[in-house]
Every structure is written in C-alpha cells, then in structure tokens.
Amino acid sequence: MLVAQNLLSAFDRVTEYWSPKVIGKVNDQLLKVAKVKGQLVWHAHDLEDELFHIVKGELRMELExxxxxxxxGDTLTIPKGVRHxxxxxxxxxxxxxxxxxxKHTGDEITPLTRSLAEQLS
Structure with a gap:
C-alpha cells in the first residue's frame, strides 16, 4: 500500500547544513531535502541537470x-555542465x-561533500 509523505516533516531528518537526505525516487531521479546556510562550493555536474525548489527561506545561486x-516557492534548474x-x-x-x-559537489571534494550512502541514511 502506498503511503503519503509530508514534505515539511521530511526536513526533521536533516540535522546538518548541506547534508541532503533522500526522501523518494521517481524513475532514476532522487528527491532530496536539505537545510542550507552559508555557501557550499563552486562546482558543476558534467552529465546531470539539478533542480532546486525553495521550500523555506531564500537562496542566492551564484553563476559564472x-x-x-x-x-x-521559486524553482531553478541548473543545466548539466554549468558551474554554480x-x-x-x-x-x-x-x-x-x-x-x-x-555527485553532491561534482568533482570538488570539501568537508561538506556527502556521499550517496550518507544521503540515503
């Protein structure tokens, strides 16, 4: 039986900034929730697009x-290969x-980089 999930309640699983948690899957796309503050790192995903939807607060996406x-309520898709x-x-x-x-931070590795295993936990 299918069970509904409350998006806002999913954020209870997030205990660290920049540490996304996987909450679902649609075909080969993962749905992740994250709490962020400060900056991550300049990076790109060479083969994948990435969609950001702001649930609460504000985000500044720096681009080249x-x-x-x-x-x-805003949504932004970062096309593959675009540094952000x-x-x-x-x-x-x-x-x-x-x-x-x-990959969380593309080919850039920092102390904030999270593996898929960490995101699934």
Whole structure:
C-alpha cells in the first residue's frame, strides 16, 4: 500500500547544513531535502541537470555569468555542465531533484561533500 509523505516533516531528518537526505525516487531521479546556510562550493555536474525548489527561506545561486536570487516557492534548474555556487545568508530549506548518479559537489571534494550512502541514511 502506498503511503503519503509530508514534505515539511521530511526536513526533521536533516540535522546538518548541506547534508541532503533522500526522501523518494521517481524513475532514476532522487528527491532530496536539505537545510542550507552559508555557501557550499563552486562546482558543476558534467552529465546531470539539478533542480532546486525553495521550500523555506531564500537562496542566492551564484553563476559564472551572474546571480539568481530565489525566494520561497521559486524553482531553478541548473543545466548539466554549468558551474554554480549556492549561498544562503540565513537558513534555507531546499527540495532537490536530480539523477541518482549526481555527485553532491561534482568533482570538488570539501568537508561538506556527502556521499550517496550518507544521503540515503
């Protein structure tokens, strides 16, 4: 039997900033929730697009050719190969949709980088 999931309650699983948690799967796309504050790292995903949906708060997406300001309810898709750096001055809640093959910080490895196993826990 299928069971509904409450998106806002899913954020209870997130205890660290920049540490996404997988909450579902649609075909080969993973649905992840994350709480973020500060900045992650400049990175790109060479083979995968990545969707950011702002559930709560605001996010500044730094891109090589400018900045996109996102507010609650906004959605932005980062096309594969585009370098980006997400920044949140205050706590922000994100719903991310991306292929299961997507590395958290692309080829950049930092103390904030999380493996898929960590995201599934």
């Amino acid at each position: 050719d400018g900045v996109v300001h996102l507010r609650e 750096n997400p920044v949140a001055d205050e706590e922000c809640w994100l719903l991310l949709i991306e292929p299961a093959s997507t």
